[in-house]
Amino acid sequence: MSEDNTRVLRKIIHIDMDAFYASVEQRDFPEYRGKPLVVGGKPDSRGVVATASYEARQYGIKSAMSCSKAYQLCPTAIFVYPRFDAYTSVSRSIREIFHRYTDIIEPLSLDEAYLDVTEDKLGIGSAIDIAKSIKDDIKNELNLTASAGVSINKFVAKIASDMNKPDGLTFIGPSKIKAFMEKLPVEKFFGIGKVTAARMKSMQIITGADLKKLSEAQLIAQFGKSGKFYYKVVRGIDERPVQSNRETKSVGAEDTLSEDTNDESVMHSLLHQISETVANRLEKHKLSGKTVTLKIKFEDFKQITRSRSFAFPINKAAQIYLEAIQLLKEADIGFKKVRLLGITLSRFYDDVAREKPESNQLEFEF
Template sequence: MRKIIHIDMDAFYASVEQRDHPEMRGKPVVVGGPPNSRGVVCAASYEARKFGVRSAMSCYQAFQLCPEAIFTPPRFDAYRMVSSEIRAIFHEYTDLVEPLSLDEAYLDVTENKKGIPHASVIAREIREKVFRKTGVTCSAGVAENKFLAKMASEKNKPNGLFVILPEEGAAFLENLSLDKFHGIGKKTYEKMLALGWKTGRDLKQSKEEELTKQFGKMGRYYFQMVRGLDERPVVSFRDPKSIGVETTFEKDSMDLNHLTSVLESIAEEVEERLGRKNKKGKTITLKIKFADFTAKSRSVTVEKFLFLASDLLEQSSILLTGVWKENINPVKKVRLIGISVSNLDLSKKEDDNQLSLFAE
């Protein structure tokens, strides 16, 4: 029986800003562009979330929802530094650490360096050490696999711990509202409601063939998900074939200027991820999913390796313009947009001084 912990930092970027700026503590904080702009929200504190402010919405919309919010630009260098301190704590317990981003990771503590028999004890110690070391809080989920651990970490957010014992997994998922399942978005949830499914128990009654008919290849995922089946190992190192970021909008958009602003924010995050892995790439791919769940992707391959956000934004904006021209009649709203970089330079040579600045 595996023992998996999922650690998720609480409003990470905003929490670091509140830690470093005492005047922001206890107040709604928005990390992103300036207010009344088409810049994009990178993160929102829990105080701002109470007003409906969410990541990926425009800062203009965030300002309308919460005029008293403090808007501050992102400081990725500071976030990377804190993330490195947190990962060092993880490695005190296990080398099987799979980072998903700066603020999220899986840990396999089945066999751990301190010989602690209970994963819940490890999770509790990690949360305490992270707060003492960095001054920011995190939430943790403990379970027998990655999917259940991810679900558990959401249960008592923020600054909480939740454990799903092996014998409790089935009941936990059966009683859960479908909109709380990781992997079920707003549109899918609405479709499931239309089919008469409200909870995991309802979904579990459906055969795999029926789910595949209704949801295509995702049907098999939903069939396994609602049964808590997940054999994926925690992978401590993975040499990627591509690196990308995508975001799903809270509200579908058909505003080209807003989509371009979102691309700018995404390009910055892709640059940050490329930098952490010391990678550059020649192929930039734009992914768009529309409100009707149809999707398009367009790619361009350039002669030299790229990693700077400005270059990624330039290429992806050209691709977006092309897709938008195809989308004129009829115009369809966009629910998801993303950028990925592939055709990577897989060598370890750091021949670009700018790239080496991102090395941890």
């Protein structure tokens, strides 16, 4: 076995904070503790649930559910608006804890991140022990709980972190991955949404073992380029690196109208406000995008998107607004009433495909 054709198995941790926004609220306001709490909007508003406490989840309340529906499920729930400044501050403190152990950190949002601890800064060695230490630090210093998944790649680590919530730690080692992936229901695969899962089930693809029966060519024929990804991950193969300075792929904003409408002037006014918000965010991150995407959600919750790309990037509110109203016009929604509008700018960077040679793996203790 040549040295060039071998590599050490990576040690990857996925940390996911438990009901993050709601947990911060319950930490900061003792009167919320032990009670069903919904972070989002007022129960009679058109807002949606950002996060629900575990007490609220027992009533069936979930993220992205309308606040009015959440209220129907649990009229005694406490509804509060998000305090994003507070969540951002806590997220920074969590990130500082991560940096004690590794600088190879890929944040996915305020409340979750991947960490590559193949070579940790403290010389601990065991990824399981590092995950335990991180969880303890978060609990002792921030009075919050996190769940951790530990494995040899990002895909398996992320699934593992969701297995024993809240305050869980799950390790799926190299020898266990094959059996684990074969038993996993397809809807539990990260990247397989409800629509794709339903389609797979109609094809009698219920678990990873069923998915594994299809060749790569068959999966690509059925699911496009995602088929290649499914073929690899069901075999426990995920070579994506933890990117410590992951590039921003898109910047956007959206807002719900106070009432469903097909009034063009009202929609234009909201698009103007959203364009200003997006432009400010682009300025903050020093970004310009070559693609504008307009999201339109109708009163029946069905949604469509319309996009336009340019040879040169844009980032000014006026440019974004003009393109958004043009896309709205071209969408030709007729008399349909609109519930929500959103604008996203993307294509900041050119994607570069990186081919990696196959290699054998050397195992070591986790």
